[in-house]
Amino acid sequence: MSILVDKDSRVMVQGITGSEGSFHTAQMLDYGTNVVSGVTPGKGGQIALDGKVPVFNSVKEARLETNANVSIIFVPPQFATEAIIEASDAGLELVVCITEGVPVHDMVKAKRIIDQKGTRLVGPNCPGIITVDECKIGIMPGFICKKGNIGVLSKSGTLTYEAIGQLVNAGLGQTTAIGIGGDPIIGTTMIDTLKLFEADPETAGVVLIGEIGGQMENDSARWVKENMSKPVVGFIAGKTAPPGRRMGHAGAIVSGGDDTAEAKMRIMTECGIAVCESVAEIGNKMKEKLNN
Amino acid sequence: MKIHEYQGKEIFKSYDIPIQDGYVIEKIDDVLETIKKVQEEFNTEAVVVKAQIHAGGRGKGGGVKYSPTTEEALANTKNMLGMNLVTHQTGAEGQEVLKVYITEALDIKKEYYCAITLDRAQIKDVFMVSTEGGVEIEKVAEETPEKIIKVWIDPLVGIKSFQARKLAFGLGLKGNAFKIATKVFMKMYKCYIGTDATIVEINPLVLTEDDYIVALDAKFNFDSNAIFRHKDIAELRDINEEDPTELEASKYDLNYIKLDGNVGCMVNGAGLAMATMDIIKLAGGEPANFLDVGGAASAETVKNGFKIILSDKNVKAILINIFGGIVRCDRVANGVIQAVKELGLTVPVVVRLEGTNSDEAKTILSESGLSIIPSNDMKDAAKKVVDAAINN
Numbered sequence: 001m002s003i004l005v006d007k008d009s010r011v012m013v014q015g016i017t018g019s020e021g022s023f024h025t026a027q028m029l030d031y032g033t034n035v036v037s038g039v040t041p042g043k044g045g046q047i048a049l050d051g052k053v054p055v056f057n058s059v060k061e062a063r064l065e066t067n068a069n070v071s072i073i074f075v076p077p078q079f080a081t082e083a084i085i086e087a088s089d090a091g092l093e094l095v096v097c098i099t100e101g102v103p104v105h106d107m108v109k110a111k112r113i114i115d116q117k118g119t120r121l122v123g124p125n126c127p128g129i130i131t132v133d134e135c136k137i138g139i140m141p142g143f144i145c146k147k148g149n150i151g152v153l154s155k156s157g158t159l160t161y162e163a164i165g166q167l168v169n170a171g172l173g174q175t176t177a178i179g180i181g182g183d184p185i186i187g188t189t190m191i192d193t194l195k196l197f198e199a200d201p202e203t204a205g206v207v208l209i210g211e212i213g214g215q216m217e218n219d220s221a222r223w224v225k226e227n228m229s230k231p232v233v234g235f236i237a238g239k240t241a242p243p244g245r246r247m248g249h250a251g252a253i254v255s256g257g258d259d260t261a262e263a264k265m266r267i268m269t270e271c272g273i274a275v276c277e278s279v280a281e282i283g284n285k286m287k288e289k290l291n292n
Numbered sequence: 293m294k295i296h297e298y299q300g301k302e303i304f305k306s307y308d309i310p311i312q313d314g315y316v317i318e319k320i321d322d323v324l325e326t327i328k329k330v331q332e333e334f335n336t337e338a339v340v341v342k343a344q345i346h347a348g349g350r351g352k353g354g355g356v357k358y359s360p361t362t363e364e365a366l367a368n369t370k371n372m373l374g375m376n377l378v379t380h381q382t383g384a385e386g387q388e389v390l391k392v393y394i395t396e397a398l399d400i401k402k403e404y405y406c407a408i409t410l411d412r413a414q415i416k417d418v419f420m421v422s423t424e425g426g427v428e429i430e431k432v433a434e435e436t437p438e439k440i441i442k443v444w445i446d447p448l449v450g451i452k453s454f455q456a457r458k459l460a461f462g463l464g465l466k467g468n469a470f471k472i473a474t475k476v477f478m479k480m481y482k483c484y485i486g487t488d489a490t491i492v493e494i495n496p497l498v499l500t501e502d503d504y505i506v507a508l509d510a511k512f513n514f515d516s517n518a519i520f521r522h523k524d525i526a527e528l529r530d531i532n533e534e535d536p537t538e539l540e541a542s543k544y545d546l547n548y549i550k551l552d553g554n555v556g557c558m559v560n561g562a563g564l565a566m567a568t569m570d571i572i573k574l575a576g577g578e579p580a581n582f583l584d585v586g587g588a589a590s591a592e593t594v595k596n597g598f599k600i601i602l603s604d605k606n607v608k609a610i611l612i613n614i615f616g617g618i619v620r621c622d623r624v625a626n627g628v629i630q631a632v633k634e635l636g637l638t639v640p641v642v643v644r645l646e647g648t649n650s651d652e653a654k655t656i657l658s659e660s661g662l663s664i665i666p667s668n669d670m671k672d673a674a675k676k677v678v679d680a681a682i683n684n
Contacts (some may be wrong), residue, residue: 077517103518104410105488108447111415127617141617141648156563161615162670165646182562184412211563214412237566240551240573241582244381248547248562248584250517251412256430261570278574279567280671 002131002176003151003196003203004094004122005070009135012068012092013038014075014083016048016055020098021074024139025049028072031136037066059083059090070094072128072137077101080124081110088119095187096137097123104250107185114187121187125249127157127179138179148173150286151197153190154209155182155216155249159237159279163207166283172290175203182211182249190220198228205231205290207282208273210264212238213252217264225271231289234273235282236261293514295528296344298393300510307483309476311507312498314395316344320373326394327365334396337361341368344391346533348511349379349428355389358397369394390532398506403496404463405429406477408445408484416444419451419481421459425496451481465499472505473497487525488518537603544596546583553578555681556601556610556639560589560619568613571670577678580607589619594627598635609640609681611673616647625653629660640665640680644673 011028015021016038026049029035037056038048044057056062059071071087073080073095080099087095095114102124114121122129128138132145144161146168154160160179167174175197180188190208197203206228210217217236224232239261241247243254254260258267269275274289276282301311313334317326330339343355350356355377359365369392378386403425411418422440424432432439441462443455456477460470476497484492493511500506519526531539541548547562551569555577559565562584569579581601585593594612601610614624624645632641644667645653657664665680667673 078520101517103488103521104490104515105447105485105518108410108415108417112446112448115415139618144617144647154563156561158559158561158615158617159563159567161617161647162564162567165615184410185415209563211566216412219413235567237563237570240569240579241566242549242551245549246516247549247566247582250515252562252566256433278671279571280669280674 002134003193003200004176004178005129005131005135005137007034007134009070009137010034010036010066010068011137012036012059012062012066012071013053014059014071014073014087016040016053017043017046018074022048024074025053028136031142033135033137036068037062059086059092063090063092068092070096070137073097073099075099077103081106084110084121085113088114088117093120095119095121096126096128097121097187098126098128098139100125102183104184107183111185111187122178123181123187125183126181126186127160129176129178131176132174140177140179144168145177146173148175149202149204150174151200151203151206152177153193153197153206154179155211156209156237159209162279163209163282167207167286170283170287172283172286175200182251184214184251190216191223194220194223194228198230203230205233205286207286208232208234210234210236211249211252212236212241212247212254212261213259215257215259218258218267221268221271221273224273232273233276233282233286233289234268235276235279236264236268237279293516293519293529294346294533295512296346296391296530297342297510298344299528300512301507303483303487303512304507304510307479307486309479309483309507310472310505311510312395312398314339314393316391316393317369317373318391320370323366323369327362327369330394330396331362336396338397339365340395340397341365341372342393342395343372343375343377343389344393345377345382345387345389346530347379347381347387349381350377353377353379355379365394387533398498399501400498401501402499404498405432405495406459406480406497407491407493407495408481409491411444414444416446417481417484419443419445419455419459419477421463423463425498429495445481447485451478453478467503469499469503469505476505487512488515488522489513490515537600540603541600544600546585546593546597546600548600549582550604551579551581553580554606554608555677556580556604556607557613558583558585558594558597558601558610559613560585560615564613564615568611568670571674572611572678575674575678577681580604589614589624589627591623591627591630594624595631595634598631602635602638607639608684609642609677611677612641612643613670613673614645616645616650620649621645621647621653622649622656625656628657628664629662632662632664637662640684642667642673642677642680644668644670
C-alpha cells in the first residue's frame with residue numbers, strides 16, 4: 001500500500017516535448033513509472049522519448065486513447081493553470097503540477113474550478129510524488145529513497161530529499177513521499193495528505209515539513225491532535241527569515257498572525273507533534289518516536 | 293514587487309478611484325514651481341509634503357508634513373528631500389528620500405482603512421474595511437477585531453454590489469458618501485484583479501468635510517509571478533529602494549536576500565536554504581544571507597553566487613549546502629573549484645554535498661588541493677562553518 005500513486009498508475013505528461021518535460025519523463029521511465037502518453041498541442045501523432053511515448057494534441061484524447069488516470073504538468077507558468085483545468089475537464093483523477101511561477105490570481109480561480117469537479121491536484125511549484133520502488137510522478141532523485149513505512153510530506157523539494165536521506169541513514173524507509181508545493185494556493189493540503197497517510201495501513205509514521213507563511217501547518221497540527229493515531233515528526237523552516245520578505249517560495253512570507261516559524265512550532269508541539277528544533281534531527285527523531 | 297504612493301495613485305486614477313492628487317519632485321530646484329502648481333490646480337493654499345519610500349510608517353517617522361503656507365511647504369520639502377527616513381519598517385539604517393510628493397490638503401471628517409488581499413485558507417479574496425483608519429491595522433486586528441468588517445469574494449464571481457454595500461454600511465456611511473464608497477470598493481477590486489496585485493491597501497481612505505470619499509494613500513504589492521503580463525507595472529520598479537547586493541544578484545537570476553550576519557550560505561532549494569540559515573543560527577552563528585541557487589545549479593550559478601556572497605564584507609565564512617537531485621554534485625564541485633580559482637579563497641568555505649554523484653564530488657574536492665572544508669551532514673557543516681567564521 002501507499003498513497004495517491006502506485007505501480008498501477010497510468011501517467012500522462014503535459015508538456016512532454018519541452019526540455020523539462022522530456023528530461024523528467026525519461027527519468028520517470030527509468031524509475032519504472034508507467035508513462036503511457038504525453039500531450040503537446042500541435043504535436044499530436046509524434047512519438048516522444050525514442051519511440052516510447054505517444055503524443056496527443058489534447059488531454060482528453062490522450063486519456064481516451066491510453067487510459068491514463070494521472071497527469072503531470074511541465075508547461076510554462078503562464079499556461080500552467082490552463083493545463084490544470086484541461087486535465088480536470090478531461091476527467092483525470094490526479095494532476096501533479098511541477099511548474100514554478102504560476103500567477104496566484106490564476107491559481108485561485110483554477111483551484112475553485114477543479115474543486116467543483118472533484119479533481120485532486122498536487123502542486124504547483126512542487127517536486128511531485130514518489131511511491132518507493134513503484135512509481136515516481138515528479139522530479140525527485142528516486143535513488144535516495146528506500147522502501148519502508150514512513151510517509152514524508154513537505155512544502156519544499158530539497159527538504160523532502162534531506163528528510164528522506166536522514167530517514168535512510170536512521171534505517172527507516174518510506175512508503176510515499178509527497179512535495180505539496182510552496183505557493184500560497186496549492187491543490188492538495190497538508191491535512192488532505194495526513195488523512196491519506198493515516199488511512200494507509202503500511203504507513204507507520206509521518207514526517208511533516210512546513211515553512212513560514214500561511215496557516216496550513218497550524219490547521220494540520222490541530223487536525224493531528226484530534227484525528228491522527230500515528231506519530232508525526234515536524235519541522236518548520238524559516239526561523240531566521242526576516243518578516244515581510246518572500247523566501248524563495250511565493251508562499252514563504254511572514255505577514256502577521258501565527259505564520260512565523262516559532263508560532264507554528266509552538267502550535268505543533270501543543271498538538272502533540274514531535275517538533276525538531278534543528279533540521280538535522282528529523283531522521284533520529286522519527287526513529288525515537290517509532291520505538292516508543 | 294512594491295511601488296511608491298504616487299505611482300499607486302496614478303493606477304487608482306486610471307481605475308477612476310478618487311485620490312488626493314499632487315506632483316512628485318526629485319530636484320530641489322523644482323520645489324517652488326511644483327508647490328505653486330499644486331496650489332493653483334487643486335485650489336488650495338495648504339499642501340501635504342510626503343516622502344516617497346516603499347516602507348510604511350512614514351507619518352510617524354516624519355515623512356508626511358501638513359504645510360498650511362507656501363513657506364512651510366518649502367521648508368518641509370527641503371528638509372525631506374535627501375533625508376534618511378527611519379520608520380518601523382526601514383530598520384535602524386533608514387531609507388534615503390529621493391522623491392517627495394506634494395499633494396493637495398483636504399478637510400477630513402473621518403479616516404477609514406480598506407484593503408484587499410488573498411485569504412489563503414478560504415481560497416478567496418478578502419476585502420477588509422475598518423473605521424479605525426490611519427493607524428496600524430495589525431493593532432486594530434489584535435485589540436478590537438470587531439472593528440474590522442470583512443467580505444470574501446469568489447474570484448470566479450467577482451465582487452457584487454451587495455458586498456460593496458455591506459462594507460460601506462459597516463463604515464457607517466450615508467447619503468452621497470455611501471454611494472461613492474460603494475463604487476470605490478467595486479473599482480478597487482477591479483484594480484486588484486486587473487493589476488495582479490497581492491495587496492491593495494488604502495490607509496486612510498477619508499470622508500471629507502464636503503462628504504466626498506478620497507484615497508489619501510495607495511499601497512500595492514504585486515505578484516512577481518504575474519509581472520510578465522504587466523510591462524507598465526514592471527517599469528514602476530525603483531531600484532533605489534533595493535539593496536545593491538540583491539539588485540546585483542537579481543541580474544544573475546539568483547534568489548538572494550541580504551541579512552545582517554557573517555556566515556554566508558549557498559543552497560539549492562528555498563526550503564533547504566531557510567533550514568540552512570536556521571541551523572547556522574542554532575550552531576551559534578548569524579546567517580549573512582538567503583541564497584537559493586535553484587534546481588539547475590551549474591558551475592556558472594555557483595560562481596555568481598560566490599561573487600554575490602563575497603561582495604558582502606561582513607561575510608567571514610561560507611557554507612555551500614547542496615542536496616543533489618537533478619543537480620549533479622560533481623558539477624557543483626567543479627563549479628566551486630572554478631569559482632575559488634577565479635575569485636580566490638578569501639574566507640573559509642565549508643562544503644556539504646549530498647545526493648546525485650556526491651561521492652565523485654567529494655573526490656574531486658579532496659583532490660583539488662584547495663583548503664575547502666568538507667562535511668557530511670548539516671549539523672556538522674553548520675558547526676564547522678560557525679567555528680570558521682569565529683576564528684577568521
